[in-house]
Amino acid sequence: MAEALGTLEDLPEAYRESMTAAGVAPLWPMMRNVLPHGAPQPQTKAHLWAFKDVRPLLLEAGELTPVEKAERRVLVLSDPGRGVGAMQATASLYAGLQLLLPGETAPAHRHTPSAARVVVEGEGAFTVVEGEKLPMKHGDVILTPGGTWHDHGHDGTEPVIWLDALDLPLFYYLEGSYAEEGELQARRNRPDTSEVEYQAAGIVPSRSRATRVAAAPDFPMMRFPWDRTETVLREMAEASGPEPVEIDYVNPETGQSPLPIMGFTVLMIRPGETVRPPRRSSSAIFHAIKGCGKTVIDGETFEWQAKDTFSVPVFAEITHSTGTEPAFLIRVHDGPLQEKLGYYEERAR
Numbered sequence: 001m002a003e004a005l006g007t008l009e010d011l012p013e014a015y016r017e018s019m020t021a022a023g024v025a026p027l028w029p030m031m032r033n034v035l036p037h038g039a040p041q042p043q044t045k046a047h048l049w050a051f052k053d054v055r056p057l058l059l060e061a062g063e064l065t066p067v068e069k070a071e072r073r074v075l076v077l078s079d080p081g082r083g084v085g086a087m088q089a090t091a092s093l094y095a096g097l098q099l100l101l102p103g104e105t106a107p108a109h110r111h112t113p114s115a116a117r118v119v120v121e122g123e124g125a126f127t128v129v130e131g132e133k134l135p136m137k138h139g140d141v142i143l144t145p146g147g148t149w150h151d152h153g154h155d156g157t158e159p160v161i162w163l164d165a166l167d168l169p170l171f172y173y174l175e176g177s178y179a180e181e182g183e184l185q186a187r188r189n190r191p192d193t194s195e196v197e198y199q200a201a202g203i204v205p206s207r208s209r210a211t212r213v214a215a216a217p218d219f220p221m222m223r224f225p226w227d228r229t230e231t232v233l234r235e236m237a238e239a240s241g242p243e244p245v246e247i248d249y250v251n252p253e254t255g256q257s258p259l260p261i262m263g264f265t266v267l268m269i270r271p272g273e274t275v276r277p278p279r280r281s282s283s284a285i286f287h288a289i290k291g292c293g294k295t296v297i298d299g300e301t302f303e304w305q306a307k308d309t310f311s312v313p314v315f316a317e318i319t320h321s322t323g324t325e326p327a328f329l330i331r332v333h334d335g336p337l338q339e340k341l342g343y344y345e346e347r348a349r
């Protein structure tokens with residue numbers, strides 16, 4: 001067992017002042033902060049944002065702030081471990097709820113961070129990414145990869161709300177976050193690739209054509225429609241044993257995560273089922289697409305309903321359960337980033 005390390009107070013006042021004047025600081029009082037033993041000590045605090053609480057505030061923002069004054073009309077889900085106003089829900093993940101009213105347009109821009117949207121409420125909105133028009137239906141996951149032009153529009157009659165997840169905190173930390181503004185994009189006159197080339201598993205365009213089909217070649221499929229995900233999950237639940245029913249969204253050309261930093265899974269919790277995932281080095285944002293249930297996170301119980309969102313810190317011990325109806329939880333996580341950095345880890349419990 002290592003000895004307790006020296007503290008700042010152990011050092012003579014005059015020496016501390018001389019260090020400060022020289023612009024240096026001793027490592028050893030901070031050693032266990034920057035390199036804690038065994039596992040990280042996250043600043044992130046698990047939190048649930050109930051849709052019923054945020055929705056009225058978002059609709060009020062629709063009256064108070066025209067989209068022209070907002071560019072993106074978003075209420076950011078701030079990690080309570082960092083305080084309201086923090087532009088992050090976990091260390092690496094930003095989450096916000098965005099409102100677009102009928103007839104509004106959120107202008108075209110592109111930025112270094114990547115984004116993904118999960119449609120929460122309302123019909124008729126769409127996102128255009130590199131000219132590809134992606135319809136936004138309830139539960140759909142829509143990608144806007146870093147560097148791609150994107151604008152949002154709305155042809156429907158009711159407000160549309162979606163959850164934004166971005167890898168923005170990392171880019172900001174790296175001093176690599178910036179945006180450019182552009183003109184609204186001309187739209188390709190065809191359905192998005194999820195409705196054509198990538199509508200069925202195991203079928204992809206022949207390689208020579210693949211690059212010509214995609215609006216953004218590294219991101220051949222930028223919309224993951226909800227309906228067929230639910231169908232697959234329900235059929236997996238019927239056909240499989242007691243193991244948890246969970247799917248990953250992947251780039252259909254590579255089988256890898258569809259974005260470089262963020263990954264996406266959908267978990268179906270069967271009626272009466274309890275799911276105990278391993279402790280993971282990744283942090284996550286969960287969003288309930290359908291159903292209700294509860295999740296115990298490091299001993300704290302969060303009861304959630306459809307359309308609620310909650311955050312989970314790194315290495316948390318979590319247990320999900322549900323009542324008499326199946327529930328569907330999407331999980332946005334930073335596992336792909338951690339895989340690339342070579343430290344993604346799961347610990348059995």
Ligand code: GTQ
Binds near residue numbers: 096106111115166
């Ligand atoms: O819709 O492009 O929540 O650029 C934050 C930054 C949404 C967007 C956010 C963004 C967007």
